[in-house]
Amino acid sequence: SQLAEENSWALSVHEGESVTVNCSYKTSITALQWYRQKSGKGPAQLILIRSNERHNRNGRLRATLDTSSQSSSLSITATRCEDTAVYFCATGRTGGYKVVFGSGTRLLVSP
C-alpha cells in the first residue's frame, strides 16, 4: 500500500481561484515534499517541509504539515492555466534516502 497518498484523484478550477490538494501518509517522516509534474516532464520539487515545521511557502504556494494527523496540504492561490499538472506529495524517512511518492492529484486550471 502507498505510504503517502493524495486524497483527490483530480481537481478542476478556473483561473484565479484557489485550490488545495491534501495528502496523508502512514509512517514517521523527517520531511514531506510536494512535487509538480507537467505533461512530458519529470517531477519538479515545489516545497519541502520538515517534520519540525508546520508550514512553508513558495510564492503562490503554501504547504502545511500536521504530524499528529499525518497529513499535509498544498494550497495554490490565484491559479493560472500553467498550474495545470499532476501534484504529488512525497515522504522521506529518518536515516533513509528513499522518497516515496503518492499517486498524484491531477489539477486542471481552465481559463
Added chain:
Amino acid sequence: NAGVIQTPRHKVTGKGQEATLWCEPISGHSAVFWYRQTIVQGLEFLTYFRNQAPIDDSGMPKERFSAQMPNQSHSTLKIQSTQPQDSAVYLCASSLAGSSYEQYFGPGTRLTVL
C-alpha cells in the same frame, strides 16, 4: 546547468529485444535514482547509486533489469528481453550526497514494448 539529461526520450522495442536507457546527472550530484512511472502503479523506485556505488536495487525486477554507473557523469538502465508490461516512463533523478530530499528529475524516457 542543463539539468538531468535522459536519452533517448522515446524508445520503441519489439517484445524480447533489449533496451538501454541513459542518464546524465547534474554535475556535482553524487546520488542517482531510477524510477518507473505508469498510470496504474505511479512512481516506483527502482534503484539508487551513491558515488557511483550501487546502494539499493530493491525495486528492480531481478531477472531482466540491471543498472550501472560506470562514472560520475552517466548511469544506464538496461532491460533485457523486454516485455509489454515493461512499457512505462523511466525517470532518472539526481541529488547532492546525503540529501534524498531535493531530487532533480530528468524528462524521462518513454519505453514502448510492442
